[in-house]
Amino acid sequence: MDTPHRPPRRPHAWLPLLLLSQGLVAWAWWRWGWPLGLPLMFATHAVCWWGVLAPNSALYGPVLSRLPTGAREVWLTIDDGPSGDTAAILDLLDAHGAKATFFLVGDRAQARPDLVREIARRGHGIGNHSRTHPQAWFWALGPRRMRAEVEGCQRQLAAITGATPRWFRAVVGHANPFVSAPLRDEGLARVAWGARGFDAVDVDVARVLGKIERGLAPGAIVLLHEGAAHGRNVEMVAKLLQRLDALGYRTVLPRP
Structure with a gap:
């Protein structure tokens, strides 16, 4: 498999397009008045919001939403740890011969460094x-706070494991215009997903698995969580691993 690792190269490429679009809006408003100018303004703003809120949008920088393979392979990604679920999930992965990438929150990793080292030791x-993990406000962070979130987590994880992460997942998948510059500087590639079951909020294991299975395909990136308040993430991971085995999918870790 070719490496899909693509950090941003031109983190401010969106800015000229934004200025051009708003210039066109101003010209249309001046030329034809609000009946055209107002809807055109709303349309251009909607595109900007789509770039923030759609996890697979590449408007503000490249994002990986599937692996470039035709084989029955999937990439398991587990967000929000480390947590009280981590050890049990690691044992489940071992039992199925599966590998996953754990997208960790820096402050939580600093509070549970042994779990972070155990993830790395087991080859994940x-x-x-x-x-x-500013869940409510990540989409609205300015450049200084965004850089502190990305670079701070890099420093914390590197101090624990001795290795610098190469993949980044935006909180709730929302990536605003200011995320690409720190990703470029840290050599990080942004990862979205193609299969999800809303396992962070849905307590119905069967419903979660059904949603994930509808998104399964060769190269699918599967979004999972750990440590959710409902307490059923370990059970969900166990059932998913059983289902992947039954469907003939194997898990892979892409080359960074």
Whole structure:
């Protein structure tokens, strides 16, 4: 498999397009008035919001949403740890001969460094999922706070494992215009997903697995979580691993 690792190269490429679009809006408003200018303004703003809120949008920088393979392989990604679920999930992965990438929150990793080292020791990947996981406001962070979230998590995870993460997942998948510059500087590639079951909020194991299975395909990136308040993430991972085995899928870690 060719490496799909693509850090941003031009983190500010969106800015000229934004300025051009708003210039066109101003010209249309001046030329034809609000009946055209107002809907055109709303349309251009909607595109900008789509770039923030759609996890697979590459408007503000490259994002990986599937692996470049035709084989029955999937990439398991597990967000929000380390947590009280981590050890049990690691045992499940071992039992199925499966590998996953854990996208870890820096402050949580600093509080449970032994779990982070155990993830690495067992041959799993470790990714950057921000320093503090500001779930409600990540989409709105300015450049200084965004850089602190990305770089702070890098420093914390590197200090624990001795290795610098190469993959980044935006909190809730929301990536605003300011995320690409620190990703470029840290050599991080942003990862989205193609199969998800909303396992962080849904307590129905069968419903979660059904949603994930509908997204399964060769090269699918599967989004999972650990440590959710409902307490059923370990059970969900166990059932998913059983289902992947039954469907003939194997798990892979892409080359960074």
